[in-house]
Amino acid sequence: MRITFHGAARNVTGSKHLIKLDSGFQILLDCGMFQGLGEETDGLNDHFGFRPDSIDCLILSHAHIDHCGLIPKMVAEGFNGTIYSTAPTMDLAKILLSDSANIQVQDTEYENSLRLKKGLEPIQPMYTDEDVTKALSLFKIVEYNEDFEIDPRVTLRLTDTGHIIGSAAVHLTILEDGKFNQLTFSGDVGRYGDMLLRSPSTFPQADYILIESTYGDSLHKDLEPIEGQLKEIIHQTCVVKGGKVIIPAFSVGRTQELLYALNALELKGQLPDIPFYVDSPLSKKATEVLKEHPEEYNRNVQQVMKTDDDIFHFKGLKFIETVQESIALNTDPRPCVIISSSGMAEAGRIRHHIKNSIGNEKNTILIVGYAEPTSLGGRLTNGAKVVRIFGEEYDVRAEVQVIKSMSAHGDYEDLLKFLSCQDPKLVKKLFLVHGEYDVQKLFKRRLEDVGFNHVIIPGQHQMEEL
Numbered sequence: 384m385r386i387t388f389h390g391a392a393r394n395v396t397g398s399k400h401l402i403k404l405d406s407g408f409q410i411l412l413d414c415g416m417f418q419g420l421g422e423e424t425d426g427l428n429d430h431f432g433f434r435p436d437s438i439d440c441l442i443l444s445h446a447h448i449d450h451c452g453l454i455p456k457m458v459a460e461g462f463n464g465t466i467y468s469t470a471p472t473m474d475l476a477k478i479l480l481s482d483s484a485n486i487q488v489q490d491t492e493y494e495n496s497l498r499l500k501k502g503l504e505p506i507q508p509m510y511t512d513e514d515v516t517k518a519l520s521l522f523k524i525v526e527y528n529e530d531f532e533i534d535p536r537v538t539l540r541l542t543d544t545g546h547i548i549g550s551a552a553v554h555l556t557i558l559e560d561g562k563f564n565q566l567t568f569s570g571d572v573g574r575y576g577d578m579l580l581r582s583p584s585t586f587p588q589a590d591y592i593l594i595e596s597t598y599g600d601s602l603h604k605d606l607e608p609i610e611g612q613l614k615e616i617i618h619q620t621c622v623v624k625g626g627k628v629i630i631p632a633f634s635v636g637r638t639q640e641l642l643y644a645l646n647a648l649e650l651k652g653q654l655p656d657i658p659f660y661v662d663s664p665l666s667k668k669a670t671e672v673l674k675e676h677p678e679e680y681n682r683n684v685q686q687v688m689k690t691d692d693d694i695f696h697f698k699g700l701k702f703i704e705t706v707q708e709s710i711a712l713n714t715d716p717r718p719c720v721i722i723s724s725s726g727m728a729e730a731g732r733i734r735h736h737i738k739n740s741i742g743n744e745k746n747t748i749l750i751v752g753y754a755e756p757t758s759l760g761g762r763l764t765n766g767a768k769v770v771r772i773f774g775e776e777y778d779v780r781a782e783v784q785v786i787k788s789m790s791a792h793g794d795y796e797d798l799l800k801f802l803s804c805q806d807p808k809l810v811k812k813l814f815l816v817h818g819e820y821d822v823q824k825l826f827k828r829r830l831e832d833v834g835f836n837h838v839i840i841p842g843q844h845q846m847e848e849l
């Protein structure tokens with residue numbers, strides 16, 4: 384048995400890990416899209432590093448695009464196996480993948496209008512909604528904490544990781560040469576004491592572990608409460624300066640956390656009387672999916688729901704549907720808050736809002752989660768004075784603020800707590816994935832300090848024998 388790392392290898396995007404048994408049976412863990420890697424991005428998304436038609440099954444840890452975004456492309460190129468996931472993950476994947484296809488078509492049309500002016504050849508979208516529909520027909524639902532046979536030699540179990548609704552760690556029991564091996568893939572690990580979701584679950588002892596490491600060098604716990612930071616930023620920008628707060632936010636998870644926090648401020652009478660817009664049809668659909676799965680919420684949220692029948696709605700909130708409404712926001716001079724996807728500001732309507740707001744010092748661009756360093760969100764986070772948007776350069780005159788404590792990824796203490804159910808001496812190899820290389824090297828030392836002796840940081844397309 385061997386595993387090859389075709390994505391999220393020394394970076395935080397494009398999650399793809401291929402297990403090949405000695406029998407030839409092939410299992411793909413996630414099939415994510417690369418995002419925010421500059422000129423490298425398109426090339427990485429063009430080539431999987433394997434033949435899609437040779438894969439027997441796909442196990443999807445959760446529905447974020449950097450974990451599921453290339454599934455339709457894989458199907459278009461010949462994959463016809465089963466896709467295993469939780470029910471909420473399938474529900475979210477349905478809307479996320481369809482939205483991804485539509486965004487690609489829209490962004491391609493806009494990009495081609497610019498290319499036409501420069502005399503360049505038009506480009507094509509990566510996939511369409513037809514490819515998404517075919518992919519969705521391949522999904523098979525697996526419940527948390529139930530053993531499910533995906534092959535006579537392979538049993539699957541999913542456990543909750545508290546990252547987004549439906550997110551799961553993948554646990555495989557694999558029989559080869561008369562011997563059982565246990566392999567765990569963490570997917571993305573959430574935070575203990577999350578604002579909305581349950582904490583990550585414990586899991587059975589593993590021989591091999593793939594663990595994400597996004598914040599393997601960071602701690603979140605000492606940061607200020609989210610509500611207070613939002614209140615101060617909105618007051619200073621909208622009330623004092625008369626500007627706009629522009630928030631790039633992932634449609635699943637981050638947007639709902641923002642709405643929940645803003646709703647809490649409104650319940651306390653601390654929200655200013657200004658318009659709040661969620662400019663993403665996908666975010667509206669995702670919010671409805673979250674409402675359909677209240678079993679995913681933690682006890683605190685369950686208590687709030689006893690007195691508040693809609694924890695994601697408050698006075699002044701409006702969901703923007705049409706492109707015309709979205710465009711109108713950019714010419715409306717009134718102070719407001721605009722939440723729009725994507726979280727790294729690499730695609731979608733948010734890029735237009737940033738383009739139209741970035742030159743005005745009254746405005747604030749608020750980053751509320753991880754953004755890959757070369758992405759637009761990452762460059763703003765790191766203090767860039769000039770950024771390129773749709774092929775043109777813009778001076779950064781708007782204030783840029785960051786709320787790190789809203790990350791849906793656990794910090795290094797959360798990750799160590801997630802692994803605390805394991806006996807390090809019984810783990811033959813532990814692979815660090817989904818993290819920047821410098822961060823992973825620091826996290827590797829922490830893991831070695833608690834007894835994990837065989838920690839490996841694989842590179843892109845690196846193969847390891849198990």
